[in-house]
Each structure stands twice: as structure tokens, then as C-alpha cells.
Amino acid sequence: MTAAGGALDASLIEPERRRFRAIPAPLLPATIMMIILLVAPLAVLLSYSVLEVNGAAVEGGISFATFGRLLSSRYFWFLFGRTFAIALGVTLLCLVIGYPIAFLITRVHGWLRAVILVAVAAPLLTSGIIRAFAWIVILGKQGLVNFALTSTGLVDEPVSLLFQVRSVVIGMTQLLLPFMVIPLISAIQDVPAETTHAARNLGASEFRIFWRVLIPQTVPGAAAGITLVFALGYSEFTLAMLLGGGSFNYLSIYIYDSMTSLLDWGRGAAAAALLLASSLLTVVILNLVVRRLTRWSRQIN
Amino acid sequence: MVQADQLERGAVGGAPGGVPPAPRTRAADAGWRIILHGVAAIGLIMLVVPTLIIIITSFDTRNFIGFPPAGFALERFDRLVHDQAIIDAAVTSLSVAVAAVLLDVVLAVPAAIAFVRREFAGKSFLLAFLQIPLMLPGIVIGIALLIFISTIGIDLSLGMLVLGHVVLTFPFVLRITMSRMERADIALEEAARNLGASRLVVFGRIQLPYLAPGIVAGAAFAFLSSFDNLTVSLFLTPVGDMTLPVHLFFLMRYDLDPVVAAVATVQVLATLTIIVVGLRVAGEDAIVST
Structure with a gap:
């Protein structure tokens, strides 16, 4: 009782002081749960990718044969490139559409602003x-x-728009757009109004203000959105599966097929490890590029 | 001020021919505004239309999927309430989500208080560690748990599925509860302690009531993401006990049953209700921290 009270008081009086203390008891259940249910499963997943696995069972010692098989397969590289290209394309689309929406939100007030905010948040209502x-x-x-196309006479026969790359790209752009717009709104709001006013008074055109004042100052916000959208799009499964159709392939679909219908868990685990590693690597590279860009935009200003 | 100075150099010094004549600028401004607003409008329509389309389609009378509807009726909802497989799946999803959220709260609330009130070595590392699930693709968590469970020789069960959902949703409750805890007045807790209240009394009488709105917001968020989860459930759902998203996934993959439209409409309205009620209870907390 007294010992516990003393510890509490010390932490109240000197919250800044750093001294070694064990993890407080209230954190232990959550920490232990995460170790058992996240760290251990991830370790097993990684071990499956470097062990000899037949079907769903481990049959032998360490071997990098599964990685070798994947990385020497032309199809796998094609799949990698395709997944990367689609995720990047979706990210760019979200950026191009997201900036004007975020810009608009910071320029309007009252009910119009409320309506636009609801529109941005509305998709989050649906899975x-x-x-x-x-x-x-x-x-x-x-x-x-x-x-619309047939009744206006633009086409005679209904055109097939579904189950292709473009339907996946459209679906994913809509799914991930809010994750781009939300960080951009706060980034644009942080740009002091005086800077745009000053630019306008000095005779800068709206175009110039957008590109030379607003964009350079909102690079960090855009970076947050880009990272989020890319990472989510790169590993997206549901829309790739349901809007891509039977012949569409994506890294996540490849993993799903390996785990379920093909029952090749070694390949599934190795592909998942590569998905994680490449996603992390891309995010790190993106952040480095953004840091460069931020420095560059400061120099411009 | 500094920025305005920088801007002056950038704006004026950067234009080689000086400031362009006013009329041309105005026309160009209008053109640029039209482009910006046009793109924004397309984006906003794209964001809203799918939800509206689903609601409208769910009242269609035809037995295939199309738009615009041929008529308006409640046929699809009638089929929904008589579709035992969907109802069973919805009940499974509901039970899994409720169980996962209860576990989340039990684990996250003491953790959130400890993170805010205590100092210890490796605090920021542990906080980042507990939020890792937010950064991992669901499909990776799903197959990692599947391989793990089969390696240690446990059968798939709803209990394991609940644990999988706890891993996924625990960080939401932790983060939202923590952001409320950060604004709690420490003086109240100190006063109670000095007057002889035990830690348990401080927790039950001061901290918990103050945290309640944050916990509700976090729980609502966790509930929705558990209820909608596909990528983890797809691998962990026991045979014969599918969750609603898994059931819908197979319904949509193999034949496009129009009853999905009615399910979707019910789900949109339920989600909306949870969010509105959550916001009412939680006040601004839910928005501040998410």
C-alpha cells in the first residue's frame, strides 16, 4: 500500500525524470497477448517461408528454396510489378482528386462545408x-x-467495364480517397491564411498560389496520405478479388490462393513475407523522397 | 511574417516578365478554379454515389442486379429476413464483435491509464509495439494466425476468431482511451490518493467515469472494424460458422445474389446509428482522436 503510494507520488512529482522501471502490471496482459497472438504467429509465418514445407506441414530444415522458386519465377516478378503499379496509380489518383477536395473544404464554410465533410466520411460507413x-x-x-451510355446513344451495346484492371483501380481509389483527404485537410488548414493573401495581393494567379504556395507547404500532409493509401492499396484484397474477376491477379490474391485452393503454405508464407518487406521498403523510400521534397520546397520559398 | 517575406521573393522574383496584366490573370484564375472545383466535384460524387446506389438498389423488384431499378418494393428485404444462412452469419459476426470488444476494453483501459500515468523504461517502444496491428495488412495477420494455430495443433473455432479480432481492434480502443486519459485532471486523482483512497477506488470512482466516453468511442470503432473484417476472418472462420463478411464474400464470388443489396442497406443504417450514438455519447473525443 505505502510502497505503491510512494511510487505513484514520485511519478507525479517528477514525471520527466527517467529511471529504470519494469513494465507496470496493467500493461502486462495486453503485452503478453500481443506476443502470443502477433509476434509468435509472425515468427511462425516467417519460419514457414524458410523451411521445407509440403502442403501445410513442415517437412525439413532451413532452406531458401521457396524464396528461390518465387524470385526466379518470371510470373512472380510480373505480379509484383503489376501490384506495385496499380497501388502507385491508385495513390496518384487519390492525390490528384484529394488535393482539390481538401482545398475546397478549407475554402467553404457553414452548411456547404458540413455537406462536403459528410461526403468524405460517408464511404467509411460501408465495408x-x-x-x-x-x-x-x-x-x-x-x-x-x-x-447512361446506351440511353444517350453513345454506345449501341452495353460495354464491359467490370472485372478488369480499371474497375479495380476505380474501386480502390474510392475506397482509399478519404485516407488521402483527411491528412490533407489538416495540412492545408495549417498553412497561414496571410501567405495566400499576401501572394494574391502581390498579383500571383490562383494557379501560381496553388502550385507555389499551397503544395510546397503541404508536402508533409500529402506524405502521410500517400504512405497510408499506398500501403493499404498495395495489400488490398477484397476489391482486387471481387472487382478484378477470375483472371485478375494481385499479390494478395496470390497469397490467398496459395493458402487455400493450392494449399502451398510455404509459398503463401514466402509471398506474404515479400509483400510485407516490399511494402515497408516502399514506404521508407517514399518518406525519404518526401523529406528531400520538403527541403527542396523550402529552398524554393 | 517570415513566410510572407519568403513568398514575396518567390512570387515576384520568380516571374520573369513581372506581374502579368490583370484581365488575363482573372480569366486564368477562373479557368483554374473551374478545373479545381470540377475535379473536387467528380471526387465527391465518386465518394457518395456507391452508398446511395446500394440503398436505391435494395428496393429493386427484379431478380438480378442492375440500375436503375424497375420498381420499388421490399422484396429483397423480405428475402433477407427469410434467409437463415445470412441471419446465422450476422449473429455469428455480432457475437464475435461483442466478445472481441469486451476483451479489448478489459485489456486496453488499464493499459491506457498506465501509459499516461506511469513512467518506465521503453515506454514509447511498448506503445508503438502494441499498435503494430494497425500497420500490418490484414491478410498477413490472417495467414500468420492460421499457420500458427495449425502448428500448435488447435482447431479453428469462434474463440480463436475472437482472439484474432482482438489483435486487430485492440489498438483502436487503446489509442482513443489514451487520448481521453491525457486530458484527465491529475489533481483529482492526487487529492483522492492523499485522502486515503486506494488505487482501485481511484480507478473505479474517478478514472473510469471520466474515461467512459472515450471507451465508448473506442469500442464503437473496434466493433465496426471487427464486424466488417474479411481478411482475418476468411482464414480463421470455422467451417459451418461463417461471419457475415465471409458469407457475403462467397455469395458475391460465386453468384451475385441481389439479396446482398438489402444486407448492405441494413448494414449502412446500422453503422450510421452506431456512429451517431457513439458521437452523442463520446462528444468530440471520437473525432479528436481518430
């Missing part, structure tokens, strides 16, 4: 599966877009 369903209703042969 990936439901959104995939919505895109099937919109892009399908009997869907909204084809109805």
Missing part, C-alpha cells in the same frame, strides 16, 4: 465488400454507367 457490390451495380452490363 470493402459492400463497396465492391456497389461498383458491380454501377459498372455492370445492366448498371448505371451502361444505362
